[in-house]
Amino acid sequence: xxxxxxxxxxxxxxxxxLIALGYTMVxxxxxxxxxAHGEIFMVGAFIGLLLVSFFKVNxxxxxxxxxxxxxxxxVIIELIAYRALRKSSRLSALISAIGVSIFLSxxxxxxxxxxxxxxxxxxxPVQQIKVGSADISTLQLLIIGVAAVLMMGLEFIVQKTKIxxxxxxxxxxxxxxxxxxxxVNRVISFTFALGSALAAAGGVLVGVLFNAxxxxxxLMAGLKAFAAAxxxxxxxxxxxxxxxxxxxxxxxFGVAIGYSSYRDAIAFTILxxxxxxxxxxxxxxxxxxxx
Amino acid sequence: MLKVENVxxxxxxxxxxxxxxxxxxxxxIVALIGANGAGKTTIxxxxxxxxxxxxxxxTYLDKDITKxxxxxxxxxxxxxxxxxxxxxxxxxxxENLEMGAYTRSDNEVGSDMEKIFQRFPRLNERKKQPAxxxxxxxxxxxxxxxxxxxxxxxxxxxxxxxGLAPMLVEQIFQIIQEINASGTTILLVEQNANMALSxxxxxxxxxxGEVVLQGDAKxxxxxxxxxxxxxxx
Numbered sequence: 001x002x003x004x005x006x007x008x009x010x011x012x013x014x015x016x017x018l019i020a021l022g023y024t025m026v027x028x029x030x031x032x033x034x035x036a037h038g039e040i041f042m043v044g045a046f047i048g049l050l051l052v053s054f055f056k057v058n059x060x061x062x063x064x065x066x067x068x069x070x071x072x073x074x075v076i077i078e079l080i081a082y083r084a085l086r087k088s089s090r091l092s093a094l095i096s097a098i099g100v101s102i103f104l105s106x107x108x109x110x111x112x113x114x115x116x117x118x119x120x121x122x123x124x125p126v127q128q129i130k131v132g133s134a135d136i137s138t139l140q141l142l143i144i145g146v147a148a149v150l151m152m153g154l155e156f157i158v159q160k161t162k163i164x165x166x167x168x169x170x171x172x173x174x175x176x177x178x179x180x181x182x183x184v185n186r187v188i189s190f191t192f193a194l195g196s197a198l199a200a201a202g203g204v205l206v207g208v209l210f211n212a213x214x215x216x217x218x219l220m221a222g223l224k225a226f227a228a229a230x231x232x233x234x235x236x237x238x239x240x241x242x243x244x245x246x247x248x249x250x251x252x253f254g255v256a257i258g259y260s261s262y263r264d265a266i267a268f269t270i271l272x273x274x275x276x277x278x279x280x281x282x283x284x285x286x287x288x289x290x291x
Numbered sequence: 292m293l294k295v296e297n298v299x300x301x302x303x304x305x306x307x308x309x310x311x312x313x314x315x316x317x318x319x320i321v322a323l324i325g326a327n328g329a330g331k332t333t334i335x336x337x338x339x340x341x342x343x344x345x346x347x348x349x350t351y352l353d354k355d356i357t358k359x360x361x362x363x364x365x366x367x368x369x370x371x372x373x374x375x376x377x378x379x380x381x382x383x384x385x386e387n388l389e390m391g392a393y394t395r396s397d398n399e400v401g402s403d404m405e406k407i408f409q410r411f412p413r414l415n416e417r418k419k420q421p422a423x424x425x426x427x428x429x430x431x432x433x434x435x436x437x438x439x440x441x442x443x444x445x446x447x448x449x450x451x452x453x454g455l456a457p458m459l460v461e462q463i464f465q466i467i468q469e470i471n472a473s474g475t476t477i478l479l480v481e482q483n484a485n486m487a488l489s490x491x492x493x494x495x496x497x498x499x500g501e502v503v504l505q506g507d508a509k510x511x512x513x514x515x516x517x518x519x520x521x522x523x524x
Contacts, residue, residue, distance in 0.1 A: 162393070169379050169390050175341050176377040181365030181394035181441060 004134035005256045006249065011140040011209070013248020014147030018202035019225030020232065020240035021154065022195025028171035028235040029191050031090065035097040036077060037199055038222015039104035044070045044200025045207040045217060046112060052123050059124055063146065063204045067197040074196025075189045083185070101218075108215035116214035124208060143205045150201055151241055154194065158237060163190055171235065220264060224251075227271040233284020242282060246270070292317045292476055293338070293369075293445060298347030300333055300500075307333045308500045310347070315445070320467070320477045322487040322508060324521055325497035331480040332374050334497075335447045338478075339364055339371050351445070366394045370443035374450050374480075376434040380423035384414050387422050387433055391440030400440070407436040410466065428459040435466070445476045452483045464490055484521035488512040496521070 019041050026034045047066040051057050057065070081100045085093040124142075128135045158164040170177040170187045178184050206221065207213040228247045232239025247267045254266040274282065293315040300308040308330045315321045323331050336342040338349060340361050349357045356364055370391075379387050388407060392400045408415035411432040417425060422433060431451055438446060448467065452460040460483065468490050471477050481487035488494055488508045496504035496517060504511065511517050 162389075165382070165386055165389060166393065168382060168386075172379045172381060173377055176373055176379070177390070178341060178361035179339055179365065179371045179373060180390045180437070181362045182390070183360070183362045 001133060001256075003132060004136075005252050007134065007136050007140055007144075009249030009252035010245060011143045011248070012252060013245035014144050015202045015206050015209075015221075015244075016225050016228045016248050017241045017244025018147055018150065018198045018205075019221060020228040020244045021151070021237065022199045023226050023229040024232070024234055024237060024240040025167070025171075025191050025195045027229070028237075029167065029174075029188055030082070030086065030093075032082060032093050032097065033226065034082075034192075034195075035094065035222070036081070036100035036104060037195065038218035038225070039101050039108075040070050040074055040077075040196045040218070041199040041203040041206075041221055041225075042108060042213075042215065042218030043073060043104060044196075044203030045213040046108060046117075046203075047200065048204030048207055049117055049119060049213045053120055059142065059204070059208060063201050066200040066204050070196040070200035070203075071193040074192040078189060078192040083188075101222075105215050105218060112213075112215060114215065116212040116217075118211045118213075119208060139209055143209060146201060146205060150198055154198065154237070157194070163187065167191055224264075224267045227267045230281055231271050231274055233281030236281070236283045236285070239281055239283035246282075292352060293478070294348075294350040295334070295338070296348045296350070298334075298337060298344045298349065300330075300337055300342055300344050306500055307342075308337065308344075311497075311500070311502055312347075313495050313502060313505065315476060315478055317476055318471075318474070319493060320471050320479060320491045322479045322481060322484075322491035322494040323497055324481055324484040324487055324494060326521075327482065328499075329497040330500040331497055332449055333500075335371055335373075335449050335478070335480055338369065338447060362394070365441055368442070368444035369447065370438040370441045370445070371447040372434045372438045372449060372451065375453065376427075376430045378422040378425070378430050378433050378437070381421055383421055384418045384425070384433055387437050388414075388440050391437035394441055403440060403442070407439060410469075411436055427454050428456070428463075431455060431459075431463060432466075435463075435470075439470065439475075443475060445478065446470065447478045447480075449480045450482060451479070452481060452486060460486060484517070485512075485523075488522075 019037065022037050023034060026032055044066040047069045048062040051062040051065045077100055081096045082093050085096055127138045158167060166177065166182045166187050169180065170182060170184055174184060224247060225244065228243035229240045231246065232243025247270065250270055251263060251266045255263055296312050297310045298308055299310060311334060323334060325331055333342055337344050340359060344357060348355060351367060351369060356367065379390060388404055413429050414433055414436060422430065425433060451463050455463065464486055467477060479487055479491060488511060491508040493506065494508045494511050495502050504517065
């Protein structure tokens with residue numbers, strides 16, 4: 001029972017973590033809560049669904065295709081909706097983000113309709129593996145595996161590559177990074193591309209897990225992932241991973257001990273409690289402005 | 292080498308710089324001195340185009356750089372050591388130096404880094420540590436080393452003596468002269484006018500956003516007005 005719920009929780013939490021990473025990276029660099037991020041996750045799920053339904057590709061190709069599509073979409077969103085507002089008040093960009101979010105979900109509603117869509121029968125052969133008393137599905141293993149590989153890839157990019165180091169530099173100090181010869185605009189585009197790709201992968205995985213893709217799936221998933229990012233400490237990449245896993249596991253355990261009608265409230269209750277004790281989030285750092 | 296002509300900068304309604312003109316010749320150390328708020332840092336940030344000018348023209352090696360984005364200006368060979376050092380606190384010393392070499396893709400980056408470590412042995416001892424664990428003097432050395440990693444032709448130094456013990460200040464100024472002797476032109480912004488005038492060839496005095504005096508550094512150092520206002524006499 002415990003193992004079963006733990007696996008369920010980790011699978012759900014990995015998806016929250018994938019989405020939360022996009023929030024936290026974008027916030028880390030331009031201090032914007034990209035409220036359209038949940039909708040990028042939703043678009044990713046639809047792209048995955050289309051690829052599987054019409055091109056009969058396997059799940060990995062679907063994930064890859066959705067990632068590439070959303071990467072480009074993320075870059076374009078930043079270019080049209082946020083870049084011009086970077087020097088104006090933070091509220092303007094936030095409102096623009098909400099606008100993009102509403103636009104994308106309405107567009108999906110128009111194109112795909114209001115009903116949730118499922119994947120074609122037998123698109124993914126699912127097997128149950130018995131581990132002790134727990135039934136673990138290959139789908140859950142797929143989710144945990146793909147999320148782990150993507151997060152390790154992200155960690156490599158951020159820690160070891162030149163552009164990753166430029167990302168860290170820019171998130172620490174925007175102007176000084178420009179003084180290093182870093183093209184800050186390009187770093188910001190790259191950050192949106194990375195975050196959107198991870199959200200897209202999360203979208204396909206969730207679509208497969210629940211066998212449902214709908215125009216409004218980005219809203220709650222986006223809010224919870226945002227809660228996960230804040231819980232872990234917004235701006236912190238390990239924080240987003242930890243926050244996502246924590247929320248996923250506690251949500252599943254909350255449901256298991258009988259609070260299923262409070263399913264969506266659990267994430268936000270934890271968020272409020274943690275912020276009361278540690279306002280910067282679990283791994284967040286206090287921002288001190290030195291003069 | 293660098294020519295600043297009638298540059299004006301506003302921060303909202305405040306006029307930070309008004310018709311500032313000066314020039315720097317190849318090989319010189321030029322000092323900009325003036326009180327707090329005179330606009331010294333603004334001048335450096337306007338040259339780097341972190342702060343945009345509302346009027347005027349900045350020419351570098353016969354090229355108009357007034358509207359170039361900051362990273363293009365670094366590529367042309369103008370590097371800045373910003374006020375308060377501004378090292379990347381969470382990144383290691385090594386990574387900070389790598390960021391300094393961001394515009395470069397040649398294969399001499401490694402050997403240049405060795406040279407930085409020879410010049411600043413303390414950095415070599417601490418290369419794996421996050422920059423925030425360094426002392427103020429070490430951070431200043433890191434900020435200078437980082438700026439040198441781009442192989443600048445013109446180095447802009449903003450208050451390198453700020454917050455440092457007098458002995459360290461001597462050492463930093465010694466190093467500035469060495470950097471200059473090895474062929475890098477230097478624009479030095481300082482509140483410590485005494486030190487700045489002692490190593491500079493020429494200097495400009497800034498007051499509330501305007502150049503009020505200019506000339507040979509030694510002459511300025513003996514100018515009674517300057518002595519009274521900036522050298523504490």
